[in-house]
Amino acid sequence: CKGFFVAVPVAVTFLDRVACVARVEGASMQPSLNPGGSQSSDVVLLNHWKVRNFEVQRGDIVSLVSPKNPEQKIIKRVIALEGDIVKTIGHKNRYVKVPRGHIWVEGDHHGHSFDSNSFGPVSLGLLHAHATHILWPPERWQKLESVLPPERLLVQREEE
Amino acid sequence: MLRGVLGKTFRLIGYTIQYGCIAHCAFEYVGGVLMCSGPSMEPTIQNSDIVFAENLSRHFYGIQRGDIVIAKSPSDPKSNICKRVIGLEGDKIVTNSPSDFFKSHSYVPTGHVWLEGDNLQNSTDSRYYGPIPYGLIRGRIFFKIWPLSDFGFLRDSPNGHRFSDD
Numbered sequence: 001c002k003g004f005f006v007a008v009p010v011a012v013t014f015l016d017r018v019a020c021v022a023r024v025e026g027a028s029m030q031p032s033l034n035p036g037g038s039q040s041s042d043v044v045l046l047n048h049w050k051v052r053n054f055e056v057q058r059g060d061i062v063s064l065v066s067p068k069n070p071e072q073k074i075i076k077r078v079i080a081l082e083g084d085i086v087k088t089i090g091h092k093n094r095y096v097k098v099p100r101g102h103i104w105v106e107g108d109h110h111g112h113s114f115d116s117n118s119f120g121p122v123s124l125g126l127l128h129a130h131a132t133h134i135l136w137p138p139e140r141w142q143k144l145e146s147v148l149p150p151e152r153l154l155v156q157r158e159e160e
Numbered sequence: 161m162l163r164g165v166l167g168k169t170f171r172l173i174g175y176t177i178q179y180g181c182i183a184h185c186a187f188e189y190v191g192g193v194l195m196c197s198g199p200s201m202e203p204t205i206q207n208s209d210i211v212f213a214e215n216l217s218r219h220f221y222g223i224q225r226g227d228i229v230i231a232k233s234p235s236d237p238k239s240n241i242c243k244r245v246i247g248l249e250g251d252k253i254v255t256n257s258p259s260d261f262f263k264s265h266s267y268v269p270t271g272h273v274w275l276e277g278d279n280l281q282n283s284t285d286s287r288y289y290g291p292i293p294y295g296l297i298r299g300r301i302f303f304k305i306w307p308l309s310d311f312g313f314l315r316d317s318p319n320g321h322r323f324s325d326d
Contacts, residue, residue, distance in 0.1 A: 006178055013181035016188060054237045065295030068271040071221065101235035125232030125296045 019047050021135060022063065024075055028107030028114065032061070032144070033075070033134070043136035044075070044144070046129035054124045056081070056103065058153070059146035063128040064105070067119050073128055076105035076115050079148065083157030091117045095154060101125075106152065191215050191299060194230065196242050200277030200284070204228070204315050205242065210306035211314075213299035223273070223294070225251070225323060228301045228314055231275070234292050242301065243275035243285050246322050249294075254322075255287070273297070278318055 024033045024042045033042050046063055056062060056078050066072040080086045085097045086104045098104050102121035107113025116122065134140045186192065191214035196205050205211065205228070213230055217223050225245055233239045247253045247268045256264045268274050272291035277283025286292065304310050317323070 009181040009185045010178065013184045017184065065293070066271065067293040067295065068269075070271055070294040099235065101233070101237060123232070123234045123237065123293065123296060125234065125237035126293060127237070 016048065017052070018049050019045060020129070022046055022073070022075075027112050028109050029061070029075060029077070030109040030112070032077075032108050040137055042134050042140060044131045045133040045135050047132045048129045050130045050132070051127050054127055056124075056127065056130065057146055058084075058156075059148035061131040061144050061146075062105065063131060064122060065126040065128060067122055067126060068114075074114070075131060076107050076113070078103050079106050079116070079152045080104035081157065084153060085155040086116075086152065087154045089117050091120070096121065103127075108149075187215070189215060189219065193305065194301070196301075198242075199282045200279050201228070201242055201244070202279040202282075203318065204244075204278045205301070205304070206310075209304055209310070211301045212303040212305055213301045215299040217300045218297050221294075223297060223300060224248075226317060229273075229275070230298045230301055231292060232296045232298065234289055234296060240298065241275070241285075243277050243283070244317055245273050246276045246286070247274035247291075249273070253286075253291075271295075276319070276322060280319060280322075 021043055024044055027034060027037060033044070051062070058078055058081060060078045061075065062078055063073050063075045066074045080098050081103055082098050082100050084104070085095055088094060088096055089110055096104070098121045101124050103124060104116045104121050106115045106117065131144055133144060134142050191212060193210060194213055195208060195210050197207055199207060217227070223229060223245060225248055227245045228242065229245055230240050230242050233241050249268050249270045249272055251268045251274065252265050253268060253274050254263065254265050256262065268291050272293050274286045274291045276285045276287065301314065303313055
């Protein structure tokens with residue numbers, strides 16, 4: 001019984017702070033994730049440790065708490081970081097400069113994605129994890145690459 | 161000799177990890193003690209007061225109007241802000257200053273809250289950076305531990321007029 005009090009906090013801390021897995025739902029990240037639609041959902045590895053200091057790169061696929069519904073997590077690609085200027089699709093402003101402490105995220109499947117084009121830049125505080133690999137189904141085992149669609153970013157902030 | 165030292169070291173690391181994990185679970189899911197700095201919540205909370213925060217309300221989505229919350233700063237995720245919840249999603253918020261001739265208001269969007277410090281003259285809050293997503297809230301501050309002269313549950317807002325009647 002003593003082992004229980006050791007194992008549970010360690011396991012919970014690991015899942016909260018190091019890594020966990022999650023099944024991806026929806027079509028907003030097609031074709032990178034869930035290309036088969038609802039027939040087979042990808043299961044991804046979510047790495048919390050990599051984002052413990054809120055460091056992300058353009059092109060990373062990340063999970064975050066939805067700004068419109070705190071009970072839900074959404075998975076999207078980072079298109080722009082603070083200071084960048086984005087050319088938006090369907091947003092009320094044609095160009096948006098990403099404010100300090102925020103990022104701009106989009107699903108790969110434009111038009112089928114509830115992302116920053118709908119809710120604007122998101123605060124880094126909502127960042128949950130970095131999706132690094134697809135673990136299931138076995139035929140889709142792969143490392144997820146950080147690829148930035150080139151036409152999305154208008155102006156990149158000057159790196160110091 | 162070396163094996164004894166190695167054994168002791170591993171046991172120490174083991175205990176550190178174990179208690180570190182228990183501390184993480186306690187703070188993440190139950191609550192913890194915090195020190196607040198800054199003047200934005202005066203007179204309810206003064207600079208360097210020590211308070212107790214509980215994190216259960218956030219997990220059960222039970223944060224209410226009038227609660228004092230600790231949240232991640234929207235412009236700097238590594239720092240925390242301590243403010244009172246003035247409006248929940250759907251509430252009407254008066255956005256003009258009392259001195260303005262024309263009254264203006266806006267509605268708090270879904271999934272967001274409107275925060276204001278009790279010290280309205282000296283607080284950077286939603287009147288400056290807009291409503292913040294509920295997901296940034298870390299916990300609810302409900303009890304003051306220090307200074308002892310002010311020990312006890314926290315008072316209601318001195319700015320009752322800021323709360324919507326709707």
